[in-house]
Amino acid sequence: MVFMKYGFLRVALASPSLKVADTIYNTNEIINYIHKADENSVRLLVFPELTITGYTCQDLFLQRAILKESLTALEKIAEATKNLDVMAAVGLPFEKDSRLYNIAAFVYQGQVLALVPKSYIPNYGEFYEQRWFTPYRDNKVDFVPLTPALGETAFGTNIILEDENDPLIKIACEICEDAWVPLSPSTSHSLMGATIIANLSASNEIVGKADYRRTLISGLSAKSINIYIYSNAGHDESTQDLVFSGHSLICQNGSILAEKKPFDNKDMLIQDVDLEIIEQERLKTKSYASNCQDFSNDNYTHIFFTFEDNELSIKSFEELNYNIDPHPFVPSDDQKKAERCKSVIEMQAEGLAKRLRHINCKSAVLGLSGGLDSTLALLVTAEAFDKCGIPRENILAVTMPCFGTTERTYNNALLLAKETGASLKEVNIKKAVLQHFEDIGQSSDLHDVTYENCQARERTQVLMDLANKNNGLVIGTGDLSELALGWCTYNGDQMSMYGVNSSIPKTLVRHLVAYFSAESLKKGRNELHSVLDDILATPVSPELIPPENGNISQKTEDIVGPYELHDFILYQVLRRGFNPEKIYFLACKVFLGKKADGTEEIYTEEIIYKWLKSFYKRFFSQQFKRSCMPDGAKVGSINLSPRGDWRMPSDASNSVWMADLEKLEQKLFN
Numbered sequence: 001m002v003f004m005k006y007g008f009l010r011v012a013l014a015s016p017s018l019k020v021a022d023t024i025y026n027t028n029e030i031i032n033y034i035h036k037a038d039e040n041s042v043r044l045l046v047f048p049e050l051t052i053t054g055y056t057c058q059d060l061f062l063q064r065a066i067l068k069e070s071l072t073a074l075e076k077i078a079e080a081t082k083n084l085d086v087m088a089a090v091g092l093p094f095e096k097d098s099r100l101y102n103i104a105a106f107v108y109q110g111q112v113l114a115l116v117p118k119s120y121i122p123n124y125g126e127f128y129e130q131r132w133f134t135p136y137r138d139n140k141v142d143f144v145p146l147t148p149a150l151g152e153t154a155f156g157t158n159i160i161l162e163d164e165n166d167p168l169i170k171i172a173c174e175i176c177e178d179a180w181v182p183l184s185p186s187t188s189h190s191l192m193g194a195t196i197i198a199n200l201s202a203s204n205e206i207v208g209k210a211d212y213r214r215t216l217i218s219g220l221s222a223k224s225i226n227i228y229i230y231s232n233a234g235h236d237e238s239t240q241d242l243v244f245s246g247h248s249l250i251c252q253n254g255s256i257l258a259e260k261k262p263f264d265n266k267d268m269l270i271q272d273v274d275l276e277i278i279e280q281e282r283l284k285t286k287s288y289a290s291n292c293q294d295f296s297n298d299n300y301t302h303i304f305f306t307f308e309d310n311e312l313s314i315k316s317f318e319e320l321n322y323n324i325d326p327h328p329f330v331p332s333d334d335q336k337k338a339e340r341c342k343s344v345i346e347m348q349a350e351g352l353a354k355r356l357r358h359i360n361c362k363s364a365v366l367g368l369s370g371g372l373d374s375t376l377a378l379l380v381t382a383e384a385f386d387k388c389g390i391p392r393e394n395i396l397a398v399t400m401p402c403f404g405t406t407e408r409t410y411n412n413a414l415l416l417a418k419e420t421g422a423s424l425k426e427v428n429i430k431k432a433v434l435q436h437f438e439d440i441g442q443s444s445d446l447h448d449v450t451y452e453n454c455q456a457r458e459r460t461q462v463l464m465d466l467a468n469k470n471n472g473l474v475i476g477t478g479d480l481s482e483l484a485l486g487w488c489t490y491n492g493d494q495m496s497m498y499g500v501n502s503s504i505p506k507t508l509v510r511h512l513v514a515y516f517s518a519e520s521l522k523k524g525r526n527e528l529h530s531v532l533d534d535i536l537a538t539p540v541s542p543e544l545i546p547p548e549n550g551n552i553s554q555k556t557e558d559i560v561g562p563y564e565l566h567d568f569i570l571y572q573v574l575r576r577g578f579n580p581e582k583i584y585f586l587a588c589k590v591f592l593g594k595k596a597d598g599t600e601e602i603y604t605e606e607i608i609y610k611w612l613k614s615f616y617k618r619f620f621s622q623q624f625k626r627s628c629m630p631d632g633a634k635v636g637s638i639n640l641s642p643r644g645d646w647r648m649p650s651d652a653s654n655s656v657w658m659a660d661l662e663k664l665e666q667k668l669f670n
Contacts, residue, residue: 007276015234020054027073055202082110118175141301168275176201190224202233205245222254317589341515349383351633363472370409392421404543419528452544456492481506486622502632506563557598561611620654
């Protein structure tokens with residue numbers, strides 16, 4: 001199956017067994033790998049540099065026999081691919097106009113679509129390629145004859161191979177040393193629209209070179225926003241003073257998706273890549289588009305072909321060979337997670353510290369509920385006060401028990417204020433809220449949205465007035481996930497004077513608090529560690545509805561859905577710009593059949609669809625709350641501030657997205 005419908009394409013690289021200068025043996029190996037690729041639904045297969053002859057032929061490249069047999073081999077490879085839906089990029093020496101070129105030949109369904117010569121020929125260190133090969137740096141694309149059976153084909157570096165059925169598939173090429181030069185051909189290829197760069201390479205192995213290679217290839221992929229397939233010569237090229245390891249990479253926009261490590265016995269690396277990510281990143285990065293204007297498309301020749309259009313079934317996500325992170329805001333590696341948490345906390349604290357210094361403010365006020373968000377806000381505020389040299393007792397932590405407050409969260413709030421060194425003030429708001437109910441004619445027995453929002457707004461009024469009284473800032477506690485879903489009360493907990501958590505998704509909030517807990521244990525702060533661990537174990541709740549038997553009765557994730565799923569959706573919507581159907585497909589890939597965080601549900605297709613639909617409804621209808629949100633430091637790639645990342649009209653219609661969801665529902669459940 002070919003992964004095209006959602007932007008996926010299956011690619012591969014191979015380091016076949018070969019014998020230097022034995023074109024017959026090497027050709028048979030190449031054909032075997034092309035068949036193997038076809039059996040695995042690969043659409044683009046990239047071989048190493050000079051695959052047909054071997055890279056280390058040296059003066060044998062100047063023998064007429066090997067040049068003639070290279071063309072014969074190319075003819076055999078083309079014939080063998082007539083009925084296969086695999087494009088193969090193979091390397092060979094090719095003579096043109098009394099010059100010898102190091103060539104990448106793109107072969108597909110019996111045809112040689114293009115010959116791409118190497119632009120930069122190394123002649124330093126252990127490399128002496130200029131003894132045999134001529135560099136080709138002419139913008140011109142010629143059409144040259146091959147054999148009677150193959151006819152003529154395009155010859156040049158400025159060639160892009162395009163799939164007529166899928167505009168996302170645009171393939172260009174550079175060869176080994178081309179990647180090492182300051183302005184590599186792949187840069188201009190990408191700026192002219194190529195989404196995939198194939199690099200046929202023969203890079204020998206020395207100490208430290210693998211690390212450099214990773215940095216170089218991932219960097220080329222990142223700066224030019226492309227898929228980069230780097231296929232390197234294997235150990236069979238090792239001869240005399242050179243050792244080759246087959247170290248190869250497949251990168252996507254700077255990320256290494258797959259790697260054949262040095263001296264790994266794996267002969268083929270198969271990987272699905274997402275071309276929609278490339279397209280979306282280029283659309284968003286306006287400086288990329290500006291750079292495109294510096295290059296002329298007139299210098300490029302576009303060769304068209306057609307991969308078979310086998311659409312990806314909505315149910316076939318099991319076959320996708322692509323790592324999808326279920327928690328895109330939280331690194332899975334423990335060390336990277338700790339580093340991320342430390343970095344995020346530093347940015348949060350520094351953002352608040354700057355505001356405190358700028359207005360010469362010496363105090364802060366925040367509502368402390370005993371839940372995750374207010375806990376993180378207090379811990380970060382304490383860090384900011386330390387940065388400014390302000391005593392922590394100048395932080396006024398206000399606990400405001402009301403109808404839904406439980407003993408557990410109340411006691412945790414008291415303990416947390418004590419352990420962080422903040423001052424504590426308790427303001428029981430029950431009387432004030434009941435008086436307000438009486439004033440507006442609200443029954444205290446009717447637990448509706450008015451019942452809940454009256455409490456939230458009363459708490460905000462208390463905090464604002466205490467801030468005035470103490471000449472301090474009200475520190476907001478709401479997080480990014482709540483803002484996305486609109487799970488906050490307008491002019492209630494939605495409002496503050498600085499929101500330290502405003503770009504922190506709920507899934508990351510939990511890990512930041514866990515980081516503080518682990519650090520407190522290392523420092524011997526056992527009491528702080530204990531209270532933070534209990535807060536982490538407490539169900540997420542606004543505690544606006546009376547408890548049942550002393551326990552929290554209002555669990556947020558039962559109402560709005562699992563935060564881990566919503567954060568996943570949020571990332572795919574804002575960071576990637578994917579449509580609902582693709583997001584559903586990706587969510588099924590990572591969540592289906594697993595237990596949902598924060599609820600007792602097991603993810604099913606129906607549950608994933610339900611919360612995806614809910615997300616789009618809430619996200620569009622609640623934009624007005626984000627349009628006037630307070631300042632808060634951006635710490636990650638996503639933020640909903642109207643002054644930063646996200647500019648959206650408050651009255652935008654969601655009809656396009658809902659129509660896509662309705663079509664999806666008909667496919668799935670009708």
